[in-house]
Amino acid sequence: MSDWIQHIYTIVRKIPKGKVTNYGAIADVVGARTTSRMVGWAMNAAHRVTPPVPAHRVVNRKGLLTGRHHFGTPTLMQELLEAEGIKIDENQVVDFEKHFWKPE
DNA sequence: TCACTGACCGTGG
DNA sequence: ACCACGGCCAGTG
Numbered sequence: 438m439s440d441w442i443q444h445i446y447t448i449v450r451k452i453p454k455g456k457v458t459n460y461g462a463i464a465d466v467v468g469a470r471t472t473s474r475m476v477g478w479a480m481n482a483a484h485r486v487t488p489p490v491p492a493h494r495v496v497n498r499k500g501l502l503t504g505r506h507h508f509g510t511p512t513l514m515q516e517l518l519e520a521e522g523i524k525i526d527e528n529q530v531v532d533f534e535k536h537f538w539k540p541e
Numbered sequence: 542t543c544a545c546t547g548a549c550c551g552t553g554g
Numbered sequence: 555a556c557c558a559c560g561g562c563c564a565g566t567g
Binding site for chain 1: 561562563564565
Binding site: 481498502 | 546
């Protein structure tokens, strides 16, 4: 695995419970060497790495749950977020900016 | 080996 | 406000 992928996993694992972030923010922290699309790719491969990565806390810039189909069931991602106190409406995070967590 | 694709985002027409 | 395009890396056929 390349460094930037490990870097992404490390960052995602730092996301506090009840918070969410977006692909662009992660790409920004990792550096200009990667783009948000690469972050998405990394998440696709994240489910087979250990320790587990809370990929459900990563959404796109509009707060849309674009990755929900990559979970076991189409609703699993939403359920995980709601279990942490984040409300979802029409596959979108309610008050996204309020729950947004900027990685560093 | 080459070509295409992907859980995205910002910019320009 | 809508549409198209470039960027960046690894896996797959």
